[in-house]
Amino acid sequence: MSALSLAVRDSSTMLRRNLLHARRYPSMTLNLLLTPIMLLLLFVYVFGGVMSAGIGGGGADRSDYIAYLVPGLLIMTIGSTVIGAAISVSMDMTEGLIARFRTMAVYRGSVLVGHVVGSVLQVLASLVLVGAIAVAIGFRSRDATALEWLAAFGLIALFALALTWIAVGMGMASPNPEAASNMATPLILLPLISSAFVPIDAIPGWFQPIAEYQPFTPVIETLRGLLLGSEIDSNGWIAMAWCVGLTALGYRWSTALFNRDPK
């Protein structure tokens, strides 16, 4: 067997293991999904009236706010569900099974690749669920072409990949699953202080840089542009840069920690 087909085979074995875990114990993913879904319903049905009065110069109604909110919440869903990857990687690392894998003639990267691909697939499944709820409560895209939908899908997948690698690094760096969960908290907090809920220019001036110079805002703005036809401007490139940068960083971090001698 060639090195590549060996790598693919071992990685898909590890992926099957991770998907089996997810299928056997769906409660973790569902729990992580609860936050974005709750926030979606809360901001639309409880705060929706007030929030919509604040955007679009005051003339907007609730459906305008749903349109504004949903791209942000889809991206937030990515941030909250990849926390599952941090937890399960750290759980794996604290158990003896990984030591067994390390002493077997399997492709070294397969453990991490299995986690990453498994996590990205779980994120995509979660997005389908959140997306379906969004459509059910009235979200519609505005004149998005097939190409724009494709780009939106690609952007989501790339950002999911980037955040997953970061989460895997966090899982590797944590001594136990609890610590991994704590370490991954910024992945939920950052979207709360991005442009997900209110436009950047509606945020107090001193806070705007924090909201602007972080990965969630440009990705959310790009997705809004693709689905709703708003201005993307430089956000597209900035979003791509964040995706590529975070993926590279998370990959280097995770593999360096994985290749270190275990304790």
Next chain:
Amino acid sequence: MTTTTSRPLAIAAEGLRKAYGDKTVLDGIDLAVPTGTVFSLLGPNGAGKTTAVKILSTLITADAGELQVGGHDLATAPQAVRAAIGVTGQFSAVDGLITGEENMLLMADLHHLSRREGRRTAAELLERLDLVEAAKKPVSTYSGGMKRRLDIAMTLVGDPRIIFLDEPTTGLDPRSRHNMWQIIRELVSGGVTVFLTTQYLEEADELADRIAVLSDGEIAAEGSADELKRLVPGGHVRLRFTDPAAYRSAAVALREANRDDEALSLQIPSDGSQRELRAILDWLDSAGVEADELTVHTPDLDDVFFALTGGTKLPNQSKENVR
């Protein structure tokens, strides 16, 4: 040593060193394990046994040493070493979230067996390790002994020729321990080389062709169980008294005996033969000594162990008792 070294070595280590910071764990040890034999690394907790296994099984790297396993160099060809070995570490290396059977099939997949062959191997090993009934249950519901058996079963997938077992029977009940010994014997009769660590002297005595006693990162002694026992003159007859007065008068009468005042016991050096025993009994009668208990103690690995790993007869172990 002369009879076995003619066989090719499954494991060869020269000058194996490992230190964590200032603490030297293995201080340049040499190991030579001929193919098809059982080698036991014996030592108290913290002696460096697990570190030796981790290094030889490619889990961690050594600081120095010429190391070969299965004819492959550990430093330059770790993947080739991995393809030849099976490892059961001290902590259970099973996936608790899936079933025993799924664990086995996972191993089969990682060994690149075909689906059919994988199923056959899994079924065979589950049967052999008495796990058929539990096969469809999640491993998190298994008892400690069952997890251990599953661990071994997973190690045996892929038919490894060299197997590392790090304290394989620690925490097992006597029946499970004997079953494990049986499994190890079967493996060896099939030509497999077993590298075993244990803190149970009985286990090393039962299974190992050669034993190395590891103490403070150095090999304190090496040889067969019999060779090691010959190193230590531990044979004696032990007389125990319950009455302090009787003990004192006996101690005066038997000047040659070693006294243990706290235990009220006397030890008379002896090889335990019938002739010597009769002589001792006659001597006791003529001296008018009546002990409450008389035991004959032949040298065993315990004597070797305590003599080599601490110097004292009575181990001042804090947590565990070495049996």
